[in-house]
Amino acid sequence: DTAVSQTPKYLVTQMGNDKSIKCEQNLGHDTMYWYKQDSKKFLKIMFSYNNKELIINETVPNRFSPKSPDKAHLNLHINSLELGDSAVYFCASSQGEGSGEQYFGPGTRLTVT
Amino acid sequence: QKEVEQNSGPLSVPEGAIASLNCTYSDRGSQSFFWYRQYSGKSPELIMSIYSNGDKEDGRFTAQLNKASQYVSLLIRDSQPSDSATYLCAVREPVDSSYKLIFGSGTRLLVRP
Numbered sequence: 001d002t003a004v005s006q007t008p009k010y011l012v013t014q015m016g017n018d019k020s021i022k023c024e025q026n027l028g029h030d031t032m033y034w035y036k037q038d039s040k041k042f043l044k045i046m047f048s049y050n051n052k053e054l055i056i057n058e059t060v061p062n063r064f065s066p067k068s069p070d071k072a073h074l075n076l077h078i079n080s081l082e083l084g085d086s087a088v089y090f091c092a093s094s095q096g097e098g099s100g101e102q103y104f105g106p107g108t109r110l111t112v113t
Numbered sequence: 114q115k116e117v118e119q120n121s122g123p124l125s126v127p128e129g130a131i132a133s134l135n136c137t138y139s140d141r142g143s144q145s146f147f148w149y150r151q152y153s154g155k156s157p158e159l160i161m162s163i164y165s166n167g168d169k170e171d172g173r174f175t176a177q178l179n180k181a182s183q184y185v186s187l188l189i190r191d192s193q194p195s196d197s198a199t200y201l202c203a204v205r206e207p208v209d210s211s212y213k214l215i216f217g218s219g220t221r222l223l224v225r226p
Contacts, residue, residue, distance in 0.1 A: 041218060106155070
C-alpha cells in the first residue's frame with residue numbers, strides 16, 4: 001500500500017492552461033506539504049496544512065492554490081501556467097505540525113511548453 | 114535569508130570506504146536536523162534525524178551534530194554502489210520562527226564498485 005500517492009505522475013501542458021495535482025496519504029498523519037524541486041534540485045516548501053488548516057504559505061504566486069478537503073488529502077491547483085512553473089512537485093506528510101520527519105510522495109513532473 | 118549549505122559534489126568513493134557528507138546552516142537557533150536520500154528520479158527519503166550535539170548511529174549511517182559550529186555531517190561506513198544518490202541536509206527552523214524545513218541543494222555521492 002502506497003503511503004503517500006500523487007496523481008498524475010507526469011503532466012505536460014501548454015502555457016496559460018490550468019491544471020491540478022492530487023495527493024493522498026494513508027499514514028494517518030495530520031500535516032501535509034507541497035514542495036517544488038527545480039532543475040537545480042533545490043527542494044523548497046510551498047504550502048503546509050495541519051488538520052485542513054493552512055499553516056505555511058510561502059512566497060508563491062497566487063496562481064497556485066492549495067486545497068485540503070480532509071487531513072488525508074491535499075491538492076494543488078495552478079492557474080495560467082507559465083514556463084517557469086516547470087518542475088517536480090512533491091507532496092509530503094508528517095505526524096505533528098512542522099515535524100522534520102516527512103514522508104514524500106513520488107512526485108509530479110510538470111512540463112509547461 | 115536562512116541557508117543550508119552543502120557541497121554539490123559529486124563525492125566519489127570506492128566501495129567499502131567511508132563516505133563523509135557535510136552541511137552547514139546559518140540559523141543558530143535551529144534545533145532539528147535531518148538527512149534525506151534521493152535517488153535519481155525518485156522522491157526524498159528520510160534516513161537520519163539528529164537533535165542533540167554528538168553522534169547518532171543507525172546501522173552503517175552516523176549523523177554528527179555540532180551546534181556551536183553550526184555543522185551537521187553524515188558518515189556512511191562500508192559504502193555500497195546502492196548508496197549512490199543525492200543526500201539532502203535539512204534543518205527545521207526554530208519553533209518560534211516557523212515550522213519550515215530548509216533543504217540544502219544536496220551532495221551527489223558516487224560509490225565506485
